[in-house]
Amino acid sequence: MPWLIGVVFPGAQRYLLHILVFTALFASLALSYDLTVGHVGSLSLAHPAFFGIGAYTAALLATQAGWPFLADSGAAMVLAGLVALLIGVPMFRLAEHAFAIGTLGFAMVTHIVATNWVEVTRGPLCVTGIPRPEIAMGAMRLKLTTVPHYYWLALAILALAALLYHGLTTFRLGRAFHAVRDNEVLASSAGIDPRRYRMLAFVIGAGMAGGIGAVYAHYITVLCPEEMTVALTINLLVIVFIGGVGRLRGVVIGAVLFTVLPEILRIAPTWRLVIYGALLLAIVIKWPDGLESAFHRTPRLRRGGA
Amino acid sequence: MEDLVEQVVHGLTLGSMYAMVATGLALMFGVVRLINFAHGEFFMLGAYAFWFSFSVLGLPYAVAVVLAAATMAGVGVIYERTIIRAILDRSWHVQLIATLATSIVLTNLAIIVFGAQAKEVPTRLSSTVLQIGQLRIAWHRLLVLGSALVIFAALHWFVRRTKMGKAMRAMSQNREACTVVGIDVQRVARATFALSALLAGAAAALVTPLFNIYPDMGALLTIKAFAAVVVGGFGSVPGAIAASFIIGVSESLAAGYVAYAYKDAIAFVIMIAVLLWRPHGLFGRRIGI
Numbered sequence: 111m112p113w114l115i116g117v118v119f120p121g122a123q124r125y126l127l128h129i130l131v132f133t134a135l136f137a138s139l140a141l142s143y144d145l146t147v148g149h150v151g152s153l154s155l156a157h158p159a160f161f162g163i164g165a166y167t168a169a170l171l172a173t174q175a176g177w178p179f180l181a182d183s184g185a186a187m188v189l190a191g192l193v194a195l196l197i198g199v200p201m202f203r204l205a206e207h208a209f210a211i212g213t214l215g216f217a218m219v220t221h222i223v224a225t226n227w228v229e230v231t232r233g234p235l236c237v238t239g240i241p242r243p244e245i246a247m248g249a250m251r252l253k254l255t256t257v258p259h260y261y262w263l264a265l266a267i268l269a270l271a272a273l274l275y276h277g278l279t280t281f282r283l284g285r286a287f288h289a290v291r292d293n294e295v296l297a298s299s300a301g302i303d304p305r306r307y308r309m310l311a312f313v314i315g316a317g318m319a320g321g322i323g324a325v326y327a328h329y330i331t332v333l334c335p336e337e338m339t340v341a342l343t344i345n346l347l348v349i350v351f352i353g354g355v356g357r358l359r360g361v362v363i364g365a366v367l368f369t370v371l372p373e374i375l376r377i378a379p380t381w382r383l384v385i386y387g388a389l390l391l392a393i394v395i396k397w398p399d400g401l402e403s404a405f406h407r408t409p410r411l412r413r414g415g416a
Numbered sequence: 417m418e419d420l421v422e423q424v425v426h427g428l429t430l431g432s433m434y435a436m437v438a439t440g441l442a443l444m445f446g447v448v449r450l451i452n453f454a455h456g457e458f459f460m461l462g463a464y465a466f467w468f469s470f471s472v473l474g475l476p477y478a479v480a481v482v483l484a485a486a487t488m489a490g491v492g493v494i495y496e497r498t499i500i501r502a503i504l505d506r507s508w509h510v511q512l513i514a515t516l517a518t519s520i521v522l523t524n525l526a527i528i529v530f531g532a533q534a535k536e537v538p539t540r541l542s543s544t545v546l547q548i549g550q551l552r553i554a555w556h557r558l559l560v561l562g563s564a565l566v567i568f569a570a571l572h573w574f575v576r577r578t579k580m581g582k583a584m585r586a587m588s589q590n591r592e593a594c595t596v597v598g599i600d601v602q603r604v605a606r607a608t609f610a611l612s613a614l615l616a617g618a619a620a621a622l623v624t625p626l627f628n629i630y631p632d633m634g635a636l637l638t639i640k641a642f643a644a645v646v647v648g649g650f651g652s653v654p655g656a657i658a659a660s661f662i663i664g665v666s667e668s669l670a671a672g673y674v675a676y677a678y679k680d681a682i683a684f685v686i687m688i689a690v691l692l693w694r695p696h697g698l699f700g701r702r703i704g705i
Contacts, residue, residue: 203695206508208650212646218681340635384521390517394510
């Protein structure tokens with residue numbers, strides 16, 4: 111792909127690959143988000159917090175402690191997952207709306223901490239000089255410094271995320287997730303503890319988001335608190351709902367539409383959010399199963415399935 | 417000592433603002449079982465409506481307050497007729513995402529229309545100070561507290577004594593039974609939205625002279641008001657009001673004595689603590705207004 115783009119658009123290779131990197135990372139993040147929203151049916155709004163915690167963990171470990179890429183990304187995943195576990199205990203006591211509000215509150219607190227804990231996060235001054243990743247495999251050192259390198263890394267991350275997503279949502283575990291989502295009471299009567307499965311999806315999703323945050327931080331090299339605002343939740347909701355909640359293909363298509371279209375249309379950021387908001391509104395009202403369903407003549411029996 | 421009194425008065429002013437916003441949320445939840453994530457944006461629009469009538473048109477303060485509140489009541493009706501009607505019978509996921517999307521659209525439209533910079537709207541009362549010994553309190557804070565008391569008394573009367581208020585309470589208890597006895601459910605819903613938006617507008621017009629206004633101030637306010645609704649017990653108006661004052665005063669004390677930078681986190685810390693201890697909120701048991 112990088113060579114193809116290099117041949118077709120010689121001057122724009124870097125720019126186009128950059129968009130593709132963003133698309134792949136956004137798609138992976140949306141998949142991790144959809145585990146909670148689409149498969150166990152808990153509308154968490156805390157995802158930017160886990161993404162941000164991962165990104166900050168990796169950025170700080172790399173710049174302050176000189177940790178290598180793989181180690182700091184691993185730490186980012188573990189920490190984001192742990193925080194999700196801790197916050198999940200009180201949050202999953204809440205039903206429906208209250209869960210959404212509680213998680214949104216948590217996301218806002220995390221953002222406030224990232225902005226104000228200047229001694230550690232440097233607050234609005236941002237963490238700068240995050241090194242591009244270097245992976246040591248035995249004697250071989252793989253340095254991912256250029257955009258084409260990163261394109262392959264982002265693609266690998268997306269493949270990994272998709273594999274994990276598919277594996278978690280398809281087999282026995284996936285059926286348990288869907289049972290919890292579709293009928294909580296029936297699920298618990300069948301011996302499936304709803305809270306346990308919800309927590310599992312939430313923590314794994316958070317860990318994935320933390321890892322993606324780490325990769326993202328190493329890519330953009332400058333990390334600011336604005337990366338983890340509520341706007342990110344809106345973006346994720348748009349992606350997940352454009353494509354169709356709980357469907358691998360739908361979420362990836364949503365991410366492609368979401369990142370590529372605005373670049374083509376060249377819309378100003380403020381207008382972009384107005385348009386996304388209006389789009390999200392139109393989609394949830396008209397086609398709550400995703401745009402894909404708008405093209406089907408017969409409605410699907412139940413969303414998801416297998 | 418004077419310092420403490422000042423912080424408490426500041427907290428009570430904040431509490432009045434949260435209470436008026438939280439009351440609207442609790443009313444909407446109580447009557448139509450809907451959580452309006454765009455409620456903070458009603459406050460924001462109310463603040464700009466006030467700014468427009470007071471600073472741009474140059475109307476007297478009281479007229480500007482009434483105009484801002486009336487404008488917001490109109491916005492509430494329009495909101496009910498367009499967006500709410502389309503989502504009222506849908507799942508709570510759809511409702512939540514639709515109102516969240518509305519809030520994003522309104523915030524960013526406000527940035528485009530009014531600009532991202534904060535606006536100040538000082539009045540004569542907000543710049544003069546009542547001084548008792550070392551104690552200094554802006555007259556405007558006292559005006560806010562007094563108005564809040566009057567507004568809550570009026571609300572209490574409205575909900576207890578008027579036909580519409582009684583219909584709202586009936587609907588919060590049993591919607592089907594209301595249709596059976598011939599209550600126009602849609603009209604009651606519309607009135608609830610008008611009343612909730614009016615309260616947000618009035619709150620905005622009252623406190624705007626004390627704070628700056630900017631387009632994205634709604635989001636944090638929505639969440640804090642929700643925190644108050646959750647702490648007070650979902651759908652309970654008196655609970656939401658009490659919780660708002662608890663949150664306002666704690667926030668003000670935390671800003672003064674603990675860490676100013678983290679004051680916005682207090683509401684959530686209280687919310688999480690209360691939820692761990694009493695998952696139904698401080699006053700929550702059943703849903704009703």
